[in-house]
Amino acid sequence: MIPTTQPGKVRAGITALGAYAPNKILSNHDLEKIMETSDEWIVTRTGIKRRHIADDDEFTSHLAIKSVEDLVKRHGRDSLEGVDMVIVATNTPDALFPATAALVQDHFGLKAGAFDLLAACPGWLYALSIAKAYVESGLCQKVLAIGAEALTKIVDWDDRATAVLFGDGAGGAIIEAVPEPYGLKSVVLGADGSGAQHLHRRSVGRCLPNGEPLAEHLYMNGREVFKFAVRVMNTATIEAVEKAGLHSDDISLFVPHQANLRIIEAARQRLELPPERVVVTVDEYGNNSTASIPLALKHALDSGRIADGDQLLLVSFGAGLTWAASVLTWGGAKT
């Protein structure tokens, strides 16, 4: 399609959102029965009380599709009309190829391009930044950007330091042109590959002659990632707020990556925001990586915490090491 919009004349924003977490719940008390841990340790160190777990035959594409079904339920089938690009940010694609995004495209019969994006936990914010660039340049009219994870399939259940942290889920949004004053006002993206060893997915087996896949596990040096997270949440959020021409006082709602309540609390204090302006869902879902921010947004919407014109501050960090932050003025969907 020939672009119909002039670069610089359009601002992209989120006009629809949906999210999904599997029904199966694994509580801290359930974990106490299968490893040497305690509800007290997990809650004190992380704020996590339970996590939602995909079934054995439920994979990332299924979760991504369920999140889009939720979006359609909330905003109507029309919200998918004209979607010309599907991006799935994930660390746990169904397969290295084809892209999980192509499975979503096919399921909904979209006439769209499709690709997966790998930028660890900030992947969904990276996807938003690409969607913004596509829409504002006129290359795309409407982008469906999803974060989806079946992380519990790669968690090492023999490693209590990481097994207790993660859960499964997905969330997706439609990004398209919105009128002033709405839309994505600033984007900050960063990476520091010198910290790659602190958080990665690695093979832990040999390829079997019968073709069974290698086992893969998530490895993390929690202490190092913790220090990095606290540092980068601070710098990235301040940069995103300044780039948007705002002050932290102007932020209506802070929606951080849900990895650890202590990390969220440190960021909140640095920004001098009151607790009622922070979304916390880590207690219910654990760390859903790319899905954590869209799931948190859905919760905030459902509990009436986001109003038209609110300034939202989104921030995430993860393997790479990578980080991303963005300020978004909520609203602007055609009614």
Ligand code: UT7
């Ligand atoms: O989105 C991905 C980004 N990842 C993160 O944000 C994770 C960042 N890091 C963290 O959230 C924290 O570092 C953890 C929650 C992973 C760990 O908390 P910590 O306060 O840094 O604990 P630690 O690793 O220093 O371990 C303290 C103790 C150790 O025992 P000793 O050596 O002091 O005797 C661990 O063996 O806690 C022990 N421990 C546990 N005990 C009970 C570690 N995991 C567990 C567990 N249950 N599940």
